Structure formats: structure tokens, C-alpha cells
Amino acid sequence: MDDHAVLLEGVTRTYGKGATEVAALRQVSVGFRRGSFTAVMGPSGSGKSTLLQCASGLDRPDAGAVRVAGRDITRFGEKELATLRRDQVGVIFQAFNLVPSLTAWQNVILPSRLAGRRPDPARVRELLNRVGLAGREGHRPAQLSGGQQQRVAIARALLGRPEVLFADEPTGALDRGTGHEVLALLREAVDAFGQTVVMVTHDPEAAARADSVLFLTDGRIVDVLYRPSAEQIGARLGGRR
Amino acid sequence: MTLVLAWNNVRTNRTGLAASFVAVLLAVTLVGGNGLVVAGASTRDELHDIIGLLVLSALVSGFVSVFVVAGMLSMHVLRQRRTWALLRSVGMTPRQVRRLITVEALVVGVLASAAGCALAVPYAALMAALMRMAGLAPGGIPVEVTAVPFVLASVVGVAVTLPAARLAARKAVRVGPLEVLRESAAQRRLLPWPRAVAGVVALAGGVVLLWLVPELTPKDAVPTGLGATMALCVGASALGPVAMRLLGLLLGAVAAVLDPGAGMLAGSSVVTQPRRAMSAASPVMLTVALACTFMFAVATSDAAEGVTRSGPAAWAAPLLVGSAVVYTVISVLNATAMTMDERSEEIRLLRTVGTGPGQLVRMVCWETLIVTTAGALLGTGIAAASLAALGKALTGEAWFAYSLPQYAGLVVVCAVSGLAGGLVSTRGARRGALLADSQG
Ligand SMILES: Nc1ncnc2c1ncn2[C@@H]1O[C@H](COP(=O)(O)OP(=O)(O)OP(=O)(O)O)[C@@H](O)[C@H]1O
Numbered sequence: 001m002d003d004h005a006v007l008l009e010g011v012t013r014t015y016g017k018g019a020t021e022v023a024a025l026r027q028v029s030v031g032f033r034r035g036s037f038t039a040v041m042g043p044s045g046s047g048k049s050t051l052l053q054c055a056s057g058l059d060r061p062d063a064g065a066v067r068v069a070g071r072d073i074t075r076f077g078e079k080e081l082a083t084l085r086r087d088q089v090g091v092i093f094q095a096f097n098l099v100p101s102l103t104a105w106q107n108v109i110l111p112s113r114l115a116g117r118r119p120d121p122a123r124v125r126e127l128l129n130r131v132g133l134a135g136r137e138g139h140r141p142a143q144l145s146g147g148q149q150q151r152v153a154i155a156r157a158l159l160g161r162p163e164v165l166f167a168d169e170p171t172g173a174l175d176r177g178t179g180h181e182v183l184a185l186l187r188e189a190v191d192a193f194g195q196t197v198v199m200v201t202h203d204p205e206a207a208a209r210a211d212s213v214l215f216l217t218d219g220r221i222v223d224v225l226y227r228p229s230a231e232q233i234g235a236r237l238g239g240r241r
Numbered sequence: 242m243t244l245v246l247a248w249n250n251v252r253t254n255r256t257g258l259a260a261s262f263v264a265v266l267l268a269v270t271l272v273g274g275n276g277l278v279v280a281g282a283s284t285r286d287e288l289h290d291i292i293g294l295l296v297l298s299a300l301v302s303g304f305v306s307v308f309v310v311a312g313m314l315s316m317h318v319l320r321q322r323r324t325w326a327l328l329r330s331v332g333m334t335p336r337q338v339r340r341l342i343t344v345e346a347l348v349v350g351v352l353a354s355a356a357g358c359a360l361a362v363p364y365a366a367l368m369a370a371l372m373r374m375a376g377l378a379p380g381g382i383p384v385e386v387t388a389v390p391f392v393l394a395s396v397v398g399v400a401v402t403l404p405a406a407r408l409a410a411r412k413a414v415r416v417g418p419l420e421v422l423r424e425s426a427a428q429r430r431l432l433p434w435p436r437a438v439a440g441v442v443a444l445a446g447g448v449v450l451l452w453l454v455p456e457l458t459p460k461d462a463v464p465t466g467l468g469a470t471m472a473l474c475v476g477a478s479a480l481g482p483v484a485m486r487l488l489g490l491l492l493g494a495v496a497a498v499l500d501p502g503a504g505m506l507a508g509s510s511v512v513t514q515p516r517r518a519m520s521a522a523s524p525v526m527l528t529v530a531l532a533c534t535f536m537f538a539v540a541t542s543d544a545a546e547g548v549t550r551s552g553p554a555a556w557a558a559p560l561l562v563g564s565a566v567v568y569t570v571i572s573v574l575n576a577t578a579m580t581m582d583e584r585s586e587e588i589r590l591l592r593t594v595g596t597g598p599g600q601l602v603r604m605v606c607w608e609t610l611i612v613t614t615a616g617a618l619l620g621t622g623i624a625a626a627s628l629a630a631l632g633k634a635l636t637g638e639a640w641f642a643y644s645l646p647q648y649a650g651l652v653v654v655c656a657v658s659g660l661a662g663g664l665v666s667t668r669g670a671r672r673g674a675l676l677a678d679s680q681g
């Protein structure tokens with residue numbers, strides 16, 4: 001029980017009211033073990049992003065509890081949530097990840113600066129190199145491609161070594177080579193630093209790098225595979241159609 | 242179709258629309274009311290002495306109104322750049338976009354002008370009563386409802402609103418849709434050449450007037466000095482983005498030292514978007530420049546003639562520019578609210594990376610303070626130049642009388658007004674649901 005970095009208990013999230021009501025998550029209960037790498041898969045609109053948003057405290061579920069390091073974050077106030085996001089939880093979105101007025105470098109160090117820390121420049125440089133952005137430190141988001149922007153966000157999320165890292169399709173916009181490097185970084189976060197990673201993806205090969213794969217359909221977890229191969233995942237996805 | 246789109250736009254841009262409406266409404270009230278007072282005063286012989294001053298203050302109001310309304314409308318149109326770009330990327334022609342913008346501006350202009358004309362009558366009565374109390378017009382000023390002031394006011398309402406919106410619309414649709422959607426706003430040219438030319442011409446005009454002032458009789462010097470202030474304001478506002486970037490770097494560095502996280506965010510936002518910052522700084526500059534020139538010119542001329550005023554008479558000068566200043570102070574609030582409202586998405590993003598509620602408040606405050614300080618510095622410089630020239634005309638020396646408490650009060654009021662606008666307009670983004678309208 002205690003070795004769960006994040007634990008969802010009966011989480012329900014419904015958007016809209018009346019005729020336009022959409023149940024994005026229905027009574028989802030799932031735990032993410034400390035130092036594990038989990039992939040979340042499922043058809044578009046199945047609730048993957050919503051699951052990530054609720055688990056990371058960006059959104060409040062309508063019912064249920066979300067425990068991060070044992071504490072129910074659905075009861076947190078704004079200030080506690082801010083500290084949580086700065087220090088314990090890192091999030092990488094599908095889009096719009098960066099502050100437009102800051103350079104890539106400044107975006108990466110932003111959470112540390114907000115916490116009043118001075119991050120080690122060598123490590124910032126190393127992270128930016130590894131996500132393939134050497135020489136781009138001084139560029140603003142408007143001068144970067146969508147994939148490059150997302151990689152800056154990945155470097156930002158990795159810099160603080162948060163206990164939990166949530167990533168929404170971090171390789172969705174990347175070519176194979178860069179995608180592999182990003183997956184290697186996430187894998188390393190788990191293996192070398194004991195961080196917990198939860199990643200939404202549509203790509204069976206990316207999901208195969210995870211320890212386990214959750215399958216979501218219509219707001220419910222319908223299946224879990226442990227250490228599957230890309231072929232098994234592909235078959236599982238194909239079999240549903 | 243155009244109507245449906247226009248209506249949707251109106252619904253999703255409430256802050257901008259409300260700010261534009263208020264700007265036009267108050268401008269029309271101000272111009273119409275002042276016009277009524279002047280028209281009333283001109284019917285009485287015993288008011289002959291002060292009619293010059295009244296006309297002057299009416300001109301100041303008119304200038305302020307045009308300046309503010311034009312600025313506000315262009316801000317309102319340009320801040321919706323993304324919407325226009327999206328509409329164009331789905332096949333709307335530039336012409337259709339321009340028409341959409343024109344229709345909206347026309348509706349705002351006409352409705353706000355009508356309301357402003359209605360408010361002008363009680364406003365004129367109030368001003369007349371205040372002037373009687375201050376001893377400017379002991380016998381009172383008869384306010385009669387005549388057509389000319391209303392026509393003038395409506396001209397400001399509609400004839401300024403419409404071209405301002407159309408000009409901004411032309412600029413907005415000239416930028417390619419893709420450029421806008423990729424958020425390359427930060428890369429836009431700091432100073433497009435038409436703007437640079439207009440700015441330089443206005444500045445040159447102001448300098449010529451400044452140079453003329455000492456050659457004139459005291460009676461003509463004051464209006465000319467005010468004219469110089471107005472011309473310099475127009476010039477500074479056009480060239481402002483350049484000054485803003487420099488001041489943003491300087492003041493932003495100070496803020497970043499005092500408050501590393503929030504101060505750095507505030508400073509970099511001013512430096513990367515100096516035009517946006519300048520739209521909020523312009524009303525501050527105008528307030529400080531005009532109020533100081535007018536009030537301290539009267540004080541300087543009194544000192545030159547050895548006149549000391551006390552009691553209600555001391556309030557005559559502040560009273561004459563008072564309503565124009567109140568108007569610009571409201572515009573400070575309006576403009577800050579508009580520029581900050583634009584940042585909702587960014588503020589939500591900052592929250593997702595762990596910016597605390599206190600830090601967000603401080604960021605908004607720092608940014609507003611940087612912007613108001615920059616505006617106040619520019620305004621102070623302009624007023625000092627005009628007043629020095631006036632002092633030379635009135636006393637033979639580049640000297641002028643001023644009151645530190647009045648000056649400080651003015652700057653503080655501007656800052657408070659800006660802070661109120663900034664904090665209120667970001668409240669929703671700072672506290673509301675994090676994923677309100679952005680998909681994660
Ligand atoms: N803000 C919102 N308002 C209303 N409905 C929403 C909102 N966000 C998501 N939904 C709905 O909730 C459901 C789940 O959405 P979610 O974004 O979690 O899907 P997803 O699995 O991440 O899809 P994708 O693979 O396309 O990113 C969808 O049906 C979506 O339409």
C-alpha cells in the first residue's frame with residue numbers, strides 16, 4: 001500500500017451537464033508503484049488525458065480520492081497544490097507547455113526559480129543536450145517547433161527530479177530518433193533515480209518501454225499488461241477494433 | 242454568418258468589449274459635457290475672463306478622449322489577432338474580417354455615444370455647480386441643451402471609434418494567419434515604419450512648440466505649452482515600445498533581484514511584449530504629462546504674478562483638468578485589465594508548473610508597477626520639458642513651480658488604478674479551474 005507513489009480510489013470525472021454530459025472517468029481505481037513506468041493507452045476520447053490531469057492535481061475529480069505520497073490531493077488548497085507541482089509532480093502536456101516570454105533555458109529552470117533555488121547550469125545544459133536542443137537555449141517558444149517545445153517541457157519536468165512524472169504523448173510529435181532519446185530519458189528517470197513515470201501514448205513501441213500498460217475505454221480501465229512486447233500491445237489494440 | 246460570428250466574438254471578448262464601451266461612453270460624456278459648459282458660458286458677458294480657460298480644458302478633454310478611444314479600440318482589435326487568424330485559416334477573406342470588425346465597432350460606437358450624450362447633461366450641470374463653488378463663475382453657468390456639443394461628442398464617439406478599429410483591422414489581417422497561430426507575436430517588428438514616422442513627426446512638432454513657447458506672451462504661452470505636451474505624448478506613445486523595452490530591462494532587473502521568481506516573469510513579459518506594455522503605459526504617461534503641465538503651469542503663472550490662492554480658489558486649476566484626469570485614470574485601469582486579461586492561458590500554465598497564488602499576485606503587481614513606472618517617467622519628462630519652456634516665457638528662467646504631494650498623489654492613483662485592473666482581470670485565471678478552456 002505504502003509503496004504507491006500515486007493512488008487513485010474510485011475517481012470519477014464528468015464534464016458538462018444534462019444533454020452534453022460526458023463521463024470521462026468512471027470509478028477508476030489504480031495505483032502507480034514507486035519507481036515504476038506505466039503507459040496508458042486507449043482510443044481517442046477514452047479519458048487518458050483526464051486521468052493524467054486528475055492524478056496530477058491539475059483537475060479535481062467529482063468523486064473519489066487521489067493520493068500522492070499518501071496524502072489526498074483532492075483536498076489540497078491552491079498553495080499546497082503549487083508546492084506539489086513545483087517539487088513532487090512534473091507534468092508534460094500535449095500542447096502549450098511553455099511560457100511565451102521566457103527562453104528555453106529560462107523555461108527549464110522556472111520551477112526551481114519559483115522555489116527559490118539556483119539549479120546547476122551544467123545539469124540544465126546536459127538535459128537540453130540530451131533532448132536534442134543544444135544551441136537552442138536562448139530561443140523563445142515562438143522560435144521553436146512544436147516537438148522542440150515539448151522537449152523543453154520534458155527537460156523542465158526532469159530537472160527537478162520530481163517523485164512522479166506525468167507525460168501526455170511525449171513522443172507523439174517526435175521523429176523516431178528523438179522519440180527514442182526521450183523514452184530513454186524517462187526510462188533512466190525510473191531506473192537510475194527511482195522516479196515514477198506515467199505516460200499516455202498511442203505508439204505500441206513507446207508503450208513497450210514501460211513496465212506495465214493500462215488500457216482505457218470509455219473512462220474505465222479495461223485491461224492491464226505487464227512487460228508486454230510491442231507486438232502484444234499491437235495485438236491487444238487491434239483485437240478491440 | 243457574419244452576424245453569428247460577430248455575436249460569438251462579442252460573447253467571448255467581454256472584457257475588451259466592456260473596456261472599449263466604457264472608454265467611448267466616458268469620452269462622449271466628457272466632450273459633450275465640456276461643450277455644454279463652454280456653450281453656456283459664452284452666453285454670459287461676465288464669464289468672458291474664464292472662457293479661455295474653459296475652452297482650453299475642453300480641448301484637453303477632447304484630446305484625451307481621442308487618444309484613449311483610439312488606443313483602446315486598436316488594442317481591442319489587435320488582441321483578438323488569434324481569432325482573426327483562425328477565421329482566415331478556415332477561409333474567411335481579409336475583407337470579411339474587416340467588415341466583422343467594423344460592424345462591431347459601429348455598434349459599440351453608436352450605443353456608447355447615445356449613452357454618453359445622455360450622461361453629458363447631468364455631468365455639465367455638476368461641473369457648472371463645482372465651478373460656482375470654486376469661485377470661477379460666482380454667478381453660475383447656465384447649462385442649456387444645444388445641439389453642437391452633442392454633435393461634437395458623437396463625432397468623437399463614432400468618427401474616432403470606427404477609423405481606429407478599421408486601422409487596427411487592416412494591421413491585424415495583414416499578418417498571415419500562420420504567423421499568428423505560431424505565436425510569433427514576440428518576433429513582430431518593434432516599430433513598423435509608419436508608426437516610427439508618425440512618432441518622429443509628432444515629437445518634432447512638440448519640440449518646435451517648446452521652442453516657440455518662450456517667445457510668446459504669457460497669455461499664449463500656456464495653451465502652446467499644453468499643445469507641446471500633447472504632441473510629445475503622441476510621439477512618445479508611438480515610439481514608446483522602444484523606450485518600454487529599455488525601461489523593461491532596467492526595471493525588470495530590479496524586480497528580479499527583489500523577487501527572483503515573480504519579478505523575472507514580470508520583467509521578461511514587458512521586454513518581449515513592449516507594445517502590449519506600452520498600450521497600458523500610455524494612459525499613465527498621458528495622465529501625468531497633462532495633469533502636471535496644466536496644474537503646475539497655473540501654479541507657475543501665479544507665482545510669476547505673485548498671486549496666492551487659498552480656499553476653494555486653490556481648487557480651480559485641479560477642477561478644470563480634473564475630469565480629464567479621472568478619465569485617464571479609468572483608462573489606466575481599463576488598459577491594464579485588457580492587457581492582463583490576455584494572459585489567462587499563460588497564468589494557468591504557470592500554475593501547472595507550480596507557481597503559487599502569492600507568486601502570481603506578485604507577478605501581476607510587479608508587471609503593473611514596471612509599466613506604470615515607465616509611463617510615469619515618460620509623462621514626467623514630457624511635463625518637465627513643457628513646464629521649463631513655460632517658465633521661461635513667464636519668468637524669463639527655465640524654472641517652474643510644482644507641488645510634490647500633488648505629483649506623488651497623481652502617480653500613486655495611477656499605480657493603484659493599474660493594480661486594481663490587473664488583479665481583477667486575472668482573478669479568474671489565478672484562482673479558477675486550471676483547465677477551464679485549455680485542453681491539457
Ligand atoms: N474540458 C472539457 N469539457 C467537456 N468535455 C471534455 C473536456 N475535456 C475532455 N472532455 C471529454 O472527455 C472525454 C475524455 O477526454 P480526454 O481528453 O481525457 O481523452 P483522451 O483519451 O486524452 O483523448 P486523445 O487521445 O484524443 O487525447 C472526451 O469525450 C472529451 O470529449
Ligand SMILES: [Mg+2]
Nearest residue numbers: 048049094168
Ligand atoms: Mg489526450
